[in-house]
Amino acid sequence: MKAWSEEIDQYLDEFIRLEGRGNYSVQQYCLECRKGSPEFRCVDCFSGKLFCASCIVNIHRRNPFHRVKKWSSPGYFEPKYLRKLGLRIQLGHPCLAPVPATDFTILDTYAIHKLLRTRLYPATMKQPRTAATFNVLKRYEVLSFESKCSAYQYYRSIARGSDNTGICDTREQYREFLRMTRCWSALKIFKRAGRGHDPNGVQGTRLGECAILCPACPQPGINLPDNWREAPNNQKWLYTLFLAIDANFRLLWFRNIVVSSAKRSPSRFLGYGYFVKTKPYLKHLENHTGEKQALSQCVSHDAVNSADSRDTQGCAATGCGAVDCARHEFRRLNSIGDLQKGERYLNMDYLFYSSLAEKSYKRLVVSYNIACQWSSKFHQRMSQKFPPDWFVNKGDVGITFLVPKFHLPAHIEKCHRDYSFNLTKGVGRTDGEGVERGWARINDLASSTREMGPGARQDKLESHMGDSNWKKTTMMGTSVQLIPFLKLIFPFR
Template sequence: MKQWLENDRQNFLKEFLRMEGYGLEVQTACGICGERRHEYQCTDCFNGQRLCLECMRGSHTSHPLHKIEKWNGMFMERISLKKLGVRIQLNHIPSERCFNPKRAFNDDFVIIDSHGMHEVALDFCECERAPSHSIQLLRARLYPATGTYPKTAATFKVLRQFHLLSFESKCSGYEFYNSIVRLTDNTGSLSRVRYVEFMRMVRQWRHLKMLKRTARGHDPRGIEATKPGQCALLCPACPQPGINLPPGWESAPSDRMWLYTLFIAIDANFRLQRKRVSSDERDPGLGNGWAFFVDETPYKDYLVQNWDHKQDRSTCMSHDAVDKPDREARGLAASGAGTIDCARHDFKRPNGVGDLQLGERYINMDYLFFSSLQGSKLKTLVVSYDIACQWHKNIFTRMKSFPSEMQLSESVKYIAFLVPKFHLPAHIEDCMLQFSFNLTKGVGRTDGEAPERGWASINPVAQSTKEMGPGSRRDTLDDHFNDWNWKKIIAFGERMLSKIQEAVPARSEHRQLLKEFEASVPPSIIKEWTTAVNNWENDASQPSPFKSKTKSISEREARLQLAAEAAKEVMSGPNYDHMSHPSVMIANGLQLEDDQRRLATDIADLGQHPTTKQLTEILERSNLLRRKIGIWTDEQILHMPQAAPERMKHSRKASPDGVTPTKVTNMPLFLPSALSKIANVDKALCAFEWKLREGQAYDALEEMRHVLRLRTHMYKHKDRFSQGVKANTRSNVAIVQATARINRSAEKYRAARAALASLAPGLELEHPMWEYALRKLEQDDIRGLSEGLYGDSEGRRKPSWIWMTYGVIPDDGDDPALNEALRIEWCRARARAKRWDEEVQLLQEEMQRILAFLDWQAEWWERQGVSAFSLDAATMRGMTAYAHRQASLRRELRDRFSMTWRNIPTFLQWDDSVSTPT
């Protein structure tokens, strides 16, 4: 760029200006005939040479929409080919001459193309065999704005261009049309005289393309024979009975039936709103219920009949979709949209989309759920929904209110209701175990978040669709959903390869981790744990092996235990009337240490300009804490005389002149853990501090986990519902307060663990494995259950160890808390290994289904090419050619995918040396 600025910028600008002129004076001859004066130039032709009038007309009979400029003696001005005498001649058979021609002249016809709007002189053929004017335009690849006496048309090219542009950039029709207007005349002299016509053509174009691509033009019964959902592109990787499943799949053994599971995901989007514009009577859909949106009439009838149905309140967290389903929809005809997606491959499912009228109510989502599964013959289903723990209750009772054809088939033998992985941390602990994808067998590495990825693509369209009428909006969204599905289909080759390249090494890694874990545990214990987890997986009513049943000891419980021991000593030992028991002294020291941390944090939070009130409050707290420490120090010396000389040394070092006192937050307390390495401290005192520090560490971890869960919920709530400065500020303040609590808990834990590490060498611990349960806390470890490290992929993300610590360090040789911690850790390691193993198997099965689906679809298209029609030969040839082209496209995709996946069997062999998880 620097080189261009220095060497080329000036020259490029000169060339731009040179093009505005007439050219060299000596070059006055026409660029074609070389005889007449060249006054005309085409800005759309490649070389842009100057021509005379006759040559310009002659060379543009096949390019009547090019832009022409004429030299007026001063500058080049725009002039249309119509003014130069060029007329567009339409033949009813473009490749043949029209004998005995009769013409209908239209000198005010407007054609819209990608270069602008053109007023043209158009001649329609009026011979006896001539078709209607609209058909003549279509055969010239001009789309008419109306079928009766059209005066406006758009080129196929510009409609195709806008069609693709709307998919990729989410450009609205209004914006695109304005760009066409400005290309025509950028002075603002043109009005929106053809905007309505253009949008009508766009909508019809979308609809016809959908019908064409789903072979609805090949049906002898006609377009009206289209069945619900027939125009929606199906997912080739999902199990489709009779299409891509192996023969006899219905009788597959139970250990393989899970491979034929249909994974679906439910969600609602409140950005896909629609204002109260138009109505179904004034703006009906062109194909109601033919693609993704459900048929409006039965859907609305069902809603009217069940509108007064009351939902039970949530027994989990306060989910607004459950407790407040009737969210405000003022001024809106649709408050959003609900969808049913393929949970593993992110496809929108046929007849799985519908408008929401007043929030996310069960009656809406139930209808979409059963509509999407209508006619399914599969035996196993996995249903993902962010409120599945509440929604699945009484689902089969509610199903009875639907027509028999919409109810689930009797072939369905098993349904698992789960919560998407990202949404799960906002639920209570029982839900995290019962509705977890990570802990449920037969789901692989499915995350259930497919709708969220789809929303990211469709949300930019909401800005234009919210202003549309109901029919236009449904047609537009159907078109975008079909394009989304098509892009997923053509990306399957690289996408599935990438997934299996990730899954196989991860399976090997987690298998090895499980083997290393089991090597340190007696086989009898592994057998016991395996039985427990298998029982729970087969029957959810059995006790969950992932749930802790032993409560960790708390600091309060430790103090109570020590107080009881002190009371026993008072009864049988020396008299402590003149002072408190040593354990109480140490407990008070821990409290003072915590007060110091809190005061230091509050001082740091004051900012650069604290108020007088804040300074006064901090000063009073500092003075009070200093007095408490002084009183406690006098008592400490009686039990720990070793602390006095160390305190004196510190005082001299901190204040050599004896004037500047040490800050109260920095005053050392010299507890046993601080003196154990430099002085001979009574082991009884060390043991007292050990027990208190242990409880303190567990308390800090529990508080940290609790607040992290709250913060995760706050982030989710902020992202979904906080709009505007006021709401975002309120959410940010709550998140900052939660983060401060998390940091205080982390500091408390680190101090407790450092003290434990200092005390451990001097104590005879029966179970020195305390470091396994209370590990070193790094900053990266302080994260929510669903949070991974920066750069971690979803499949490789592992929970921080703080979520896997249960139980306490045992006091004797047989401690149930330690056994429970090991059991839960083993269950989670086993679940990770199992899910990766299932993912590899699912991916292999899905790749086979994709190839089988494309083979089936190619044969299906070839059958459409020989349908029994009584049409003219030219139309039949076109229909046959299109069917064969579609069949060839599917086979090309199949061959491309097969080539991309050709080395996968070899890639899988290297993993055979790793044992299968138990």
């Protein structure tokens, strides 16, 4: 930085030089046709050469979203649209009698243009007047995953890329952009789930089929040997499923029927991903309305004692509950649901059931910060509210309830003995706190999702949870590569 500081004026001179014609200040004719007046240059092309209006259009027939500027008589470059210079692109086949071009707004990565082009995502199905390039939708999706920026923030950055003064006449297309990003995200998820190769299409999607499964957790029928159920006692730990349960009250959702409703803007997933299917979930809650939760017999856990009394004024949901993979911090299919009050057993029981409804296991380790209370009368609640043929209700599964390591010191002394990971055989160095780290990755969405419509909110959370699972999947390869090194250093512990 010190060396750079000494040359800062030279760098600044070069920046100023780019605002002018640079090496082409004495150019007398167009460098393409050698005839026309050299008035136009492209901001996005590598070269800063000057061309006439006709040549700049011909050069950009395959790059219609580049930004061009015209050298004006006062001595500066001013923005110009390629459309106004005569650029037209025929959609579909080369037609002998094409329909005349219309005024069409296109959102691209760096600016808002008025152009026509193929391979665009339309904002509406009928007579669209706005579209976005695949490139801008891809970039927004990845940027949103990494930075948690909202669609509005990204859209404004595009608008400012087109005009950073606010004085140019640029059409406001935020609502259209919002709609396109949501549809794009859903389409990408369905595509990656293989729905485009199924004759039944999206409508034939089964519950949880769009969720990315944890490749390291035991998945019956996928990554377990055929005889895993007959494994001897000293090997059963290999096929144990570790679950972590928790609630997050930062992901609250305000009731705002003016913005949207489930009828006007439903979710695209309907139980296909990480959230439970809404109708059966709400039906379960309705069937058990009025049930009061017993007070804590441990310390005064807020999650237990305030479950029925949490302030819900103005809220359609006070937060979300989740059942995650405790070992690898993956979101599980059909394991997320909105909470209407506090962290009620009524809600968390259903999420636990839903996340395991399609599978069967012989041993479970369940981590929950109020496991000492939730496990009390657990089997009684499960047998009363869920199908008798569910593997948990058959009585042939071993379930170990534990309290996460960070939360355990806040419990009474008896819990330190009965619910400790450190004192339990067959759990390795699991800390049970993985679900908390999962919330940390999603909490930055709270401010943008709390005012969304129900469908938009769920779709947003679904896509980010899916991305989190995908990143975890790709990073596992790096973790596996470390195993030989861990074996080398293990004797020196």
